[in-house]
Amino acid sequence: MDAFFAAIEQHDHPEYRGKPVIVGADPKAGKGRGVVSTCSYEARKYGIHSAMPISHAWKKCPQGIYVFPRGQRYGQVSRQIMKILNEYSPDVEQLSIDEAFLDISSTYKFYGTPRQTGEKIKAHIKAETCLTASVGIAPSKFIAKIASDLEKPDGLVIVEPDNVIDFLSPLDISRMWGVGEKTLVHMNNLGIKTIGDLASRSEKDACDLFGKSGLHFWQLARGIDKRTIGGHVAAKSISKEITFETDKDSDPELINILLYLCNELTREMRKKTYRGKCVTLKIRLADFSTFTRSRSFTDWVNSSTQIFAQVQEMFTQFDRNRQKVRLLGVSVSNLEKGESQLDLFAHEIHQRDKIDVVLDKIRERFGEKSITRASILQTDYDSDWIRD
Amino acid sequence: MNFTISKAEFYEALHKVVGVVPQKTTISVLTCILLELENQQLRLTGTDLEVSVTISLPVKAEENGSVAIPAKLLLEIVRELPDVPLNIYSDMGDKIVIKTEKGLYKLATQPREDFPRINIEEGDVSFDIDSKLLSRMTDKTIFAVSNDELRPALTGINMTLSPTEVSFVGTDGHRLSRIVSRKFSAPDNAPLNIIIPTKALNLMMRILNSEESLKVQVGEDHIQFEFAAAVIYSKLINGSFPNYERVIPKDNDKKLYVNRELLISTLRRVSIFSSSLTNQVRFVITPAEVTIHSEDIEFGAEAKEVIPATFTDEWMQIGYNSTYLLDILRHIDQEQVVFELKDGGSAAIVYPENQDADESMLMLIMPIRINEEPAGNEEETAEGDVEQE
Numbered sequence: 001m002d003a004f005f006a007a008i009e010q011h012d013h014p015e016y017r018g019k020p021v022i023v024g025a026d027p028k029a030g031k032g033r034g035v036v037s038t039c040s041y042e043a044r045k046y047g048i049h050s051a052m053p054i055s056h057a058w059k060k061c062p063q064g065i066y067v068f069p070r071g072q073r074y075g076q077v078s079r080q081i082m083k084i085l086n087e088y089s090p091d092v093e094q095l096s097i098d099e100a101f102l103d104i105s106s107t108y109k110f111y112g113t114p115r116q117t118g119e120k121i122k123a124h125i126k127a128e129t130c131l132t133a134s135v136g137i138a139p140s141k142f143i144a145k146i147a148s149d150l151e152k153p154d155g156l157v158i159v160e161p162d163n164v165i166d167f168l169s170p171l172d173i174s175r176m177w178g179v180g181e182k183t184l185v186h187m188n189n190l191g192i193k194t195i196g197d198l199a200s201r202s203e204k205d206a207c208d209l210f211g212k213s214g215l216h217f218w219q220l221a222r223g224i225d226k227r228t229i230g231g232h233v234a235a236k237s238i239s240k241e242i243t244f245e246t247d248k249d250s251d252p253e254l255i256n257i258l259l260y261l262c263n264e265l266t267r268e269m270r271k272k273t274y275r276g277k278c279v280t281l282k283i284r285l286a287d288f289s290t291f292t293r294s295r296s297f298t299d300w301v302n303s304s305t306q307i308f309a310q311v312q313e314m315f316t317q318f319d320r321n322r323q324k325v326r327l328l329g330v331s332v333s334n335l336e337k338g339e340s341q342l343d344l345f346a347h348e349i350h351q352r353d354k355i356d357v358v359l360d361k362i363r364e365r366f367g368e369k370s371i372t373r374a375s376i377l378q379t380d381y382d383s384d385w386i387r388d
Numbered sequence: 389m390n391f392t393i394s395k396a397e398f399y400e401a402l403h404k405v406v407g408v409v410p411q412k413t414t415i416s417v418l419t420c421i422l423l424e425l426e427n428q429q430l431r432l433t434g435t436d437l438e439v440s441v442t443i444s445l446p447v448k449a450e451e452n453g454s455v456a457i458p459a460k461l462l463l464e465i466v467r468e469l470p471d472v473p474l475n476i477y478s479d480m481g482d483k484i485v486i487k488t489e490k491g492l493y494k495l496a497t498q499p500r501e502d503f504p505r506i507n508i509e510e511g512d513v514s515f516d517i518d519s520k521l522l523s524r525m526t527d528k529t530i531f532a533v534s535n536d537e538l539r540p541a542l543t544g545i546n547m548t549l550s551p552t553e554v555s556f557v558g559t560d561g562h563r564l565s566r567i568v569s570r571k572f573s574a575p576d577n578a579p580l581n582i583i584i585p586t587k588a589l590n591l592m593m594r595i596l597n598s599e600e601s602l603k604v605q606v607g608e609d610h611i612q613f614e615f616a617a618a619v620i621y622s623k624l625i626n627g628s629f630p631n632y633e634r635v636i637p638k639d640n641d642k643k644l645y646v647n648r649e650l651l652i653s654t655l656r657r658v659s660i661f662s663s664s665l666t667n668q669v670r671f672v673i674t675p676a677e678v679t680i681h682s683e684d685i686e687f688g689a690e691a692k693e694v695i696p697a698t699f700t701d702e703w704m705q706i707g708y709n710s711t712y713l714l715d716i717l718r719h720i721d722q723e724q725v726v727f728e729l730k731d732g733g734s735a736a737i738v739y740p741e742n743q744d745a746d747e748s749m750l751m752l753i754m755p756i757r758i759n760e761e762p763a764g765n766e767e768e769t770a771e772g773d774v775e776q777e
Contacts, residue, residue, distance in 0.1 A: 228688045298536040306538070336665055341709055342754040343561045344735060345630045 001081065001098035001125075002132045002153035006040035008077055009067050011130050020046060020064040027058040027066050033243050037069050041153055074098075077129060084124050088117065091229045099148075101141050103229040118156050139164065140225035146175055164223035169196030176220060178213055186210075195221045238274060239282075240265040241329025247286045249324045255312055260376045261330045262308040267360055269332065275300035275340065276332030279307050281314045284327035293318060300336045303353045307332065389425050389453030389484070390477035393445075398474060399466050401432050401443045402459075404595050404618065408587070409459045410436040417502045420456035423476075424500075425449050433506070434459065439588045439622040440506045441595070451477070454500040457484055465493050508621055511605025511612060515575040517554070518601050525556040526589050528567045528749060531715050533586050534560030541627040544583040549574045557632055563712045564632055564752040565719065571746045583629055584611055588622035595620070636752065637735055640728035642704065644673060645741065646697040648725045651678075652717050654693045658682045659710035661691035668756050669710045673699050673729075682710070706732045707756040716751045733757055 001007065005023040010016045020043035025034025036052045046061040057064070078097045085092050088111075091103035104117050111117040118135040125133045134155040136147025143164060147157035159167045173179060173187050173195055190209065192198050198206065199221040206218035219225065240261045248254055258281075269275065280294040293314040301307060311330055362371045402421065410418055413436070422433040428449050433442045455478060465486065466474070475487040479494065486493040526545065534542035539561070546557040555568040588611065595618050596602075603614040606624075613620040655669065662668050662682035672679040678697045683690035706729065717725065722740030729736050738751040 226688065298534075298538075334665070341562055341666070341756050342733065342735075344559065344564060344632070344635045344752060344754055345561050 002134055003038055003040050003044075004077075004098035004131070005038040005069060005074055006043070007131050008074060009065075010040060012073070016040075016065050016067075018042060020048070020061050022048060022054075022057055022061070022064045022066050023069050024057070024066070025054045026068065027054045030055050030058040030062070032058070033245065039064075077131070080129060081125055081131075081133075084128060085121070087124075088121055093229045095145075099145075101144065101229045104137075115156070115158055118158070122154070122156065138167075140223065141227055141229065142177060142220050142225040143167065143223065145177075146171065149175075165199070168221065168223055169194060169199065171195045173198060176217060178217065183210065183213075237280075237331050237333035237335065238265060238269055238272075238276070239280075239329055239331030240268075241282060241327060241331075243284075243327045244325070247324035247326050251316075254325055254328060255315060256376050257328055258311050258315060258330065259304075259308055259373065261328065262304050262311055263359075263373065263376070265330055265332065266302050266304040266307055266356060267363075269302040270356065270360060272337070273340075274332075274335045274337050275302040276336070277301070277334035278332065279310050280331045280333065281311050281318075282327070282329035282331065283315075283318060283320065283325060285320055285323040286326055287323060288326070290327075291318065296334075300340070302356075304356050305353070389423070389455060390451040390475075391425055391430060391447040391449045392473050392475045393430065393447045395466060395469050395471045395474055395488075397445060399463075401430075401445055402463050402466055404443055404591075405432045405434040405441050406459050406463050407591050407594055408434040408436055408439050408441045417456055417498050417504070419459055420498055420503065421459045421462060422454065422456050422500065422503045424454040425452050427452075433503075435504060435506060436587075437504060439585065439591065439620065441591055441618065441620050442506075443595075443618045445617060453478055455484055456498040456500060456503045457495055458497075461495055506621055508612065508619075509607050509610065511607040511610075513549075513575055513580055513606040514603065515549070516601050516603050517572065519596050521554075521569055521571060522602070523593060523596050525554070525567050525569060526593060528719050529556045529558035529565045530586055530589055531719060532558040532560060532563050532565040532751075536560065540625055541583060541629050544585045544625040545589060546581070546583050546629040546632075548582075549580040551579075557629070559630075559632060559752075562709065562754050563716060564635075565716065565749075566632070566751075567747065567749045569747050580606060581629070582606060582611065583625035583627070585622055585625055588613075588620055591620055635735065636750070637728070637730060637737060640730045640734070640737055642699065642701040642729045644678070644697055644699045644727040644729060645724055646678060646695065646727070648717055648720060648723060650695050651725070652714060654680055654695050655710050655714055655717070658691045658693050659714070661689045662710060666756060667710045667712075668707050669713070670705065670707045670758060673697070673701075673704045673706070675699050675702065704729060704732070705758065706736070707758040708753060709756055712753055716753055720749070720751070 006021045009021050009023060021040040022036055022043050023038045024036040026032045032054045034054050036048060036050050036054055036057050038050050039048045039057070043061060043064055046064070048057045048060055074097060082092065082094055082100060085100055085102055089102040089104050089107050093101040095101060104114060108114045108117040111120050114137045118137050122133050122135055125131060132154040134148045134152045136144040136150070136157050136159070138144040138147050138159040139161045143159050147159050148155065150157050171194060173192055174184050176195060179187065187198070198217060201218065203215065203218055206214040208214070210217055242257065242261065277300055278294055278296045280292050282290065282292050284290045295310045295314060297306070307330070359371055405421055409421065413419060418436060424431040424433070425447070428446055429444050430447045431442055431444050433440060469488060469490065472488050472490070477485055477487070479485045482497055482499070484495050484497050486495070529545050533545060536542065542560055548555050551574050553568050553570045554572045554574070555566060557564065557566045559565070592613050595615060597615070600616055605612040605614065609626070610621060610623050658680045659667060659669055659682060661684055663684045663686065668682065670681040672681065676696060676698070677694050679692060679694045681690070681692045716738055720738070720740045722742055724741035725738060726741050727736050727738050732755060735752045735754050738753060739749055743749060
């Protein structure tokens, strides 16, 4: 979907149309913290892009319309779109709230050619939601994803199987999946600027230079991507983090905030039936230096008590050199979903988890603020925290 | 200290003691083995403060003494030496010299006084046990023991004595293995119910000589295994072992009979295709066969095999961690195994079809709950909350 959140805001508020709309944290006249989530194409003309600090966005475009994200509304539209996509193929893999892969290899004939199928899907989404989508059609997921990005907004790009190499070669290497900031620098230093540069290396070279991921990158660069379209791709990690409006120093207060984060995080995990084996604490200090500390469990867990115990220990052992804290985050990775190994002594050992289940149920029924742990009652999180 | 010993004998003794020496410790003297020489007897002791091992062996002694020697260095040099007599003696107070026809090896030592004294207390309960029996019972249960330090009671084997039988139980909460032997006469002051750390039992297995019987002493917080020429002293694990009797199902009314080796070889193949995270395999059971499925969504791999079996019900589906199931099957030494089942969410009882009259073995395995929700109906996720790749 094109500028998904911003497009929804422009749809719901006709007065925003044609104007730069920035969805994200409150800019507070340039003093706000947090980041841009999405912005409309009008805003992109000012050089604003997602993940940019909201204060920078304000500097570039103070006259923009700044909106706080409405997750529920976006989720609603997202479900509507996914429902449409399901009409065109039984194999739909939702990649994020506004992206999905469809395997149309066996269904496109109902609609004519692949191009006609793509056009039809776009028109269908437009008719039902008034939003525009960009479509990429290609022999593999990787190429389809790149193709869909090329002619945004409202694009439709088709890459024929014979053209895969020609299509990929000139593209910037940063378009490659999994190539982040660090790998990008590494690749550029080696003279790999385009996907073609990487494809021209040998398989062994790629493995030697980039380790495990090397083979994967190299295969993608040569258009080899054998992954099929599954129902959904399992999440790798779940995280919650908070940037503070003013940097914080008090350990007891920070620990309370961590407890709050663990509560929220494990609640989401339980809701989505995830359990994890590895917990990571993230701390960003006043000078923006960022640290992470991780611990592993021998078993998959989703209990707030267990996860908080590890997080608290890691936090206590962390020496922040008298600096104040700007951001705290907790994430759980090495996840297992749904299928869960049952425990013989569940009734005896998981007494401690009962509190979580009861809290979840009460909040479900009587609302988010109906019940909380006494220790975080004092933590005035609504006025003073920015939730990323 | 000055004595002479053959390499083979010395190496064998060192090898038995070195297992107790901690890999990581903040107390450096614990990385040493204590050598004590008295009355033509050499005693080697290692400890991690929880478990201690002492081996005694006769040597030709010229001068008594005691000293703590770095275990790793000592073991490495002795291992590399050919089988020749070793003359070992103290030098310059804090050095020890190993002299052979090959040459001379000098090691720095730590004073005997720094090495912890092991306070061996008299046990309240004492009994003799056949070493073959002890070794068999340990082997059949130790594989199921947990290594989760958050559940300390599960990190050891639960040994119970009653007047006529001895039982060992190991479990990590996902599977459980129990063996009860009636080839045993208990001491007068039975019953006994203790948790023995696996480290002590592993060391015991290493020292055990199949011929002998050994004496076991149990005190309030420790256990001691006394062999002819060795002693293992171990603290017991505090805490109460979970009430496993309560979780042994009473109403598993479906029985599955299957050839053990066939099931093992099938599982080994099929499980290659299961998710490396969960090792999940799915059994679909019908009256005359079992179909075993696995799939790894991440790599788009899947496998399926069918094997003959006898099932007393119409149809059933159940998921297992193949690693747990293989562990169980490998520790059953009979051709046919029996699974007593109830449904896809309940523990299965597994045991060999024919058991000796004086022994009974029982394993439990909990299934993995199979997620049968259709894919793709995940709830909404706020952007950035769930990272996907």
